[in-house]
Amino acid sequence: MTPILKQFPIIEKLRINKKFPKTLILGIIERKPIGVYCSSGDTDQPCFLIDNNGIIFEPVAVISEDAIIVRQTMESNQVFTGQEVIARNIISTISLIKQTLKDNFQIDLKEAMVTSPLRLDVKTGENWQIYFNLDPGSDINSQLIKLNLLLAEEILPEARKSLQYIDLRFEDRAYYK
Numbered sequence: 001m002t003p004i005l006k007q008f009p010i011i012e013k014l015r016i017n018k019k020f021p022k023t024l025i026l027g028i029i030e031r032k033p034i035g036v037y038c039s040s041g042d043t044d045q046p047c048f049l050i051d052n053n054g055i056i057f058e059p060v061a062v063i064s065e066d067a068i069i070v071r072q073t074m075e076s077n078q079v080f081t082g083q084e085v086i087a088r089n090i091i092s093t094i095s096l097i098k099q100t101l102k103d104n105f106q107i108d109l110k111e112a113m114v115t116s117p118l119r120l121d122v123k124t125g126e127n128w129q130i131y132f133n134l135d136p137g138s139d140i141n142s143q144l145i146k147l148n149l150l151l152a153e154e155i156l157p158e159a160r161k162s163l164q165y166i167d168l169r170f171e172d173r174a175y176y177k
Helices: 003-007 088-105 140-154
Strands: 011-019 023-030 033-037 047-051 056-060 069-072 109-116 119-124 129-133 165-167
Touching: 003 011, 033 056, 033 088, 088 109, 088 119, 088 129, 088 140, 129 140
Parallel strands: 033 069, 069 109, 129 165
Antiparallel strands: 011 023, 033 047, 047 056, 109 119, 119 129
16 A cells, blocks of 8 residues: 555545656545444544445544444444445445335435344334344345345335334344334
8 A cells, every 4th residue: 555545545546657757647536435434332433434345534523314324343443544444245235235225115224233244234214123144155135135025015114114123134034023
């Protein structure tokens, strides 16, 4: 990693070209935030913008209402800008869940909590939760298919008002309350 990238974590990629005799051309690609990373229970720790690679890059003082908050209960160490705090595949899973809920049911994703290496809990804008299995042997797409079927056929929009959770962690079953 070049010193410039270490000093400016908002820069995702940097390309430097020399044009003789006296010109340097810098090509900079900035990180794009997909959410806000906050430490799980420590309110003294600042929150940071997080990109699609799971890297935090800029502290935030005020979290906008439409931002997805990403937390991780397993991590208790202090974090620093430029550091990967959530694995890229988990960030991709969160993005896929967000898109599926929004596209198919107009449900916003408010918070995603990685509670263990094998479990992801998400909180919807309707104040109910969904539990996903992150085990490498499990398929997130099949869990999303179960979710789509439940929300389309069994849990109608009126019933979602009293919904507490949907648990998709088990291979052949889905539970809800």
